[in-house]
Amino acid sequence: MKKIHTILFTVMILTACSDTDQNLNELVEAASSVTSETLQLEGIGSVAVMINPADSNPRIEIILQDEKELTSVEIEEVQKRIQDAVYSNTNVSFNVLIRSKSEEELRDEKWHPIFKAIYEKTEEEFEEYRGFAYSFSPEPLQIIIKTHLQDNKSTSNLEKIEQIEEYVDEIIKQKIKELYVEELPYKIIVRSKDNEDLN
Numbered sequence: 001m002k003k004i005h006t007i008l009f010t011v012m013i014l015t016a017c018s019d020t021d022q023n024l025n026e027l028v029e030a031a032s033s034v035t036s037e038t039l040q041l042e043g044i045g046s047v048a049v050m051i052n053p054a055d056s057n058p059r060i061e062i063i064l065q066d067e068k069e070l071t072s073v074e075i076e077e078v079q080k081r082i083q084d085a086v087y088s089n090t091n092v093s094f095n096v097l098i099r100s101k102s103e104e105e106l107r108d109e110k111w112h113p114i115f116k117a118i119y120e121k122t123e124e125e126f127e128e129y130r131g132f133a134y135s136f137s138p139e140p141l142q143i144i145i146k147t148h149l150q151d152n153k154s155t156s157n158l159e160k161i162e163q164i165e166e167y168v169d170e171i172i173k174q175k176i177k178e179l180y181v182e183e184l185p186y187k188i189i190v191r192s193k194d195n196e197d198l199n
Helices: 022-041 072-090 103-125 155-179
Strands: 009-013 047-052 059-064 095-100 129-135 141-147 186-191
Touching: 022 047, 022 059, 022 072, 059 072, 072 095, 103 129, 103 141, 103 155, 141 155, 155 186
Parallel strands: 009 047, 059 095, 141 186
Antiparallel strands: 047 059, 129 141
16 A cells, blocks of 8 residues: 655544534544544555534545555555444444545635735725625636725726736735745626626
């Protein structure tokens, strides 16, 4: 079996929020511990794990964080070992899925520092700023800057929209170059306080 160096083990737990669900919380803790131990024994450590025990079909989803990949046979073997180990400790049969990050998850991860820079710097620079959003669908990538601006065509409003658009465009270009991120086609959208597109 290929060995993947242990780097990180992140667990995201999906449980009910009620205090009366102590049994579910104990189940999640047991499943998490057994899953972590089994992955470490297999030499797999750079993962994100999501555990959902509340469904009629309880599941554990393991997302490999490394670029190294396991073969489908290796994945099936590890899934079975985890399923058996969790069952022997909890008497609950979890459906176990191991997968690599999707292209969309990788793209989001690579662009996250750019989105963070847009959010932080635009907030510092413009008092009209009220929020940020992005969407990869539909293409091109939409960078959405939410403002307190009115939806009107006054000269001062149009100038401010242009300033915001140019400022955000410069942040994107700088961060792409700085982080060596693959450049994607994008469109900067400036929105009014009523969420109308201004440009």
